Amino acid sequence: MSNKFITIEGLDGAGKTTVVYRITKYLNKCGIVNVVTTREPGGTPVADLLRVLIKYGGPINDPIDSISELLMIYTARFQLIKNVIKPALSKGYWVIGDRYDLSSQAYQGGGRGVDMLLLHALSNKVTSILYPDLIFYLDISPELSISRIKNRIMLDCFEQESLIFFARVRSCYKKLASEKKNVIMIDASQSLEKVSAIIYRYLDWWLIRSRRKL
């Protein structure tokens, strides 16, 4: 099959949602019209219920532990893979994901510092089922991330975290980007036009290369 699974990663405000939209339009322009987009956590009825808990936490008398958060994130991801991503890929659709497994490694591993044995076990399971063909990591500083999201009316649990938390998440992302396969790191402090142009150029080259391999 020539259809692909592409994911976009980065700190809050890095431009992921905007880039998912632009990649979809670009693929459409290239004649690839069967495209499904996802946003994690969420994307199935069960995953959307978990999204609310993951983003806004539990009640005051039952705060969510970081291991529970991790397990909910992976529950949501398994639901999404099984009920949305895999069926779409097997029908020949392209899938563009706003966040995937690197997010958990960066936020829960780097940011929260959860038990790495548990995180790796979950991550290995997910990535053995499905690893992206291409991952764009949009790199911005924690300061820029905060400045892009500061005017939001309601901030979620992650958006209320400190600069130090975001610095840990970013440094984990950068390490993963240098170690993992298929990751392209882009300086997303540049204008949206520049970031998009880099992505389109890369996609053109990558599409030609993958077609030659078929």
Ligand code: Z5A
């Ligand atoms: N989370 C986790 O901890 N572990 C996991 O495994 C997963 C998730 C999957 C989901 O939140 C939260 O879940 C997330 C981590 C955690 N943390 N938080 N918060 P979400 O889905 O609500 O939000 P998000 O994923 O962080 O995305 P976002 O905040 O919406 O940002 P974005 O999608 O990267 O950016 P955007 O919406 O495209 O752009 C934001 C603004 O910046 C907008 O006004 C743009 O016009 C502007 N922008 C974007 N790029 C540029 C450039 N290049 N120049 C100038 N302005 C720009």
